[in-house]
Amino acid sequence: MHAFDPAALECLAALADGGSFDRAAQLLSITQSAVSQRLRALETSLGRLLVVRSRPLRLTPAGKVMLRYARQMQAMRADLSHELGATLGQDERLPIAVNADSLATWVLPSLDPVVQAGHREGYGLELIVDDQDFTHDWLREGAVLGCVSTVAEALRGCSVEPLGAMRYIAVASPAFCQRQLPQGLNRGNFAQVPWLVFNRKDDMHALWVGLAFGLRGPHLVERYVPSTEAHVRAAVMGWGIGVMPEQMAAPWLAAGQLQALFPEVFVDVLLHWHQWRLRADDAPEPPALRAGALDRIGQALIEGARRALRHLPPG
Known part of the structure; x- marks a missing residue:
């Protein structure tokens, strides 16, 4: 070699x-x-x-x-500098990929202690955003060292840990429901009203409609709003029906600015944390206080997900 x-x-x-x-x-x-x-x-x-x-x-x-090898060398150098008490250059970074909805809800609070400590350690954290079904591609291609993904199977050289389920519900503003859905959402009108969509990778609205009405591949009127925060705001303003995480919708539901449609229908998206293993499998586990930077990021996300996401029974 x-x-x-x-x-x-x-x-x-x-x-x-x-x-x-x-x-x-x-x-x-x-x-x-x-x-x-x-x-x-x-x-x-x-x-x-x-x-x-x-x-x-x-x-x-x-x-x-x-590139995968180069990323792993960067992360190992960050760990070494931390253990030796050295300061890294500002170009040292640990890139991870997350989905936009996780970033907007539970990821930042979970990572905050690690990031605050990172100011002292001198490494940078880069968050790359993509759909949860595609973040794994970034890991496979070596662009990131870890990812939050729907993929359950680990790549060779990587570890994987289940995080929990992010539950998606359908919501709309009361004014929208009164104007567009006076008889309620049903089989006769779901294809005529607008649905809010994050981007062309986003199929959450179609999945929800499929569950609600027993359909596959429904043809829907779509309005694209490629921002998580703007997506919620558009629903509140009455632009259309949004299918979004229940954590994101909760404050607007409590304030009466959104209402749930078919509360008994939801989509649970199972998320997993993947990261490259930067130590040999037979190496002893390091003391908790000397765990590597990537390990600390992963552990923070796992613990944060346990607090924020749903944990479904096996099967």
Whole structure:
């Protein structure tokens, strides 16, 4: 196995982050020529092309494998610096992928103690947002070190821990219901009223309609609002029916600005925490106070999820 140049691995990570040689050079505070030379040296040592020089550039399959390795080296360096009491540079970061609804509800409170401690330790935390069905792709491609995902099976070299279920309910403003649904939501009108959708990956509204009316792939009128907070606000303003986490809707329901439709119908989304294992399987467990930064992030999310999410019986 090659002893890879850490500077070259940092260049590969910066290229993945920046999407261009110019941006990678800015991130690393070196010249674009130096970025090219380090990447070329890494590709030569491996005998494989790692980056496709396109706009934006993209990693080859071998490049994605090396990016995973580079991310793990970054995290291990952060752990080492923490244990030695050293301060890292501001470019040191631990990227994780989460879904927008989790970020808007339970993730920030869960991570707050870790982030506050991170100010002293000197590493950065990067939260990357994607749909819960797609965050796992970021982990597989090496772009992040951990993710909150609906995927239950661990990748090779990763650990997985169940977090709990995020429950989604359908809500609308009283004014919307009075104007658009005077007879209530039913089989005769659900396809004529607007439904609020986060983005084109979001199918929560279709899943809810499928459960409520026993349908598959319903054709719905959709209004796209690609912001979690704006999504709730749009429902309160009467833009349409929103299918959202019960935690998010709770204060608006309590204030009478939203009302639940078919409260007995809901969608439970099971979430899991995945992270790369940065220690050998046979290595002794470190003392709790010296656990790695990625381990501390994962443990904070697991504990926060236990407080915030539903825990369903097996099966």
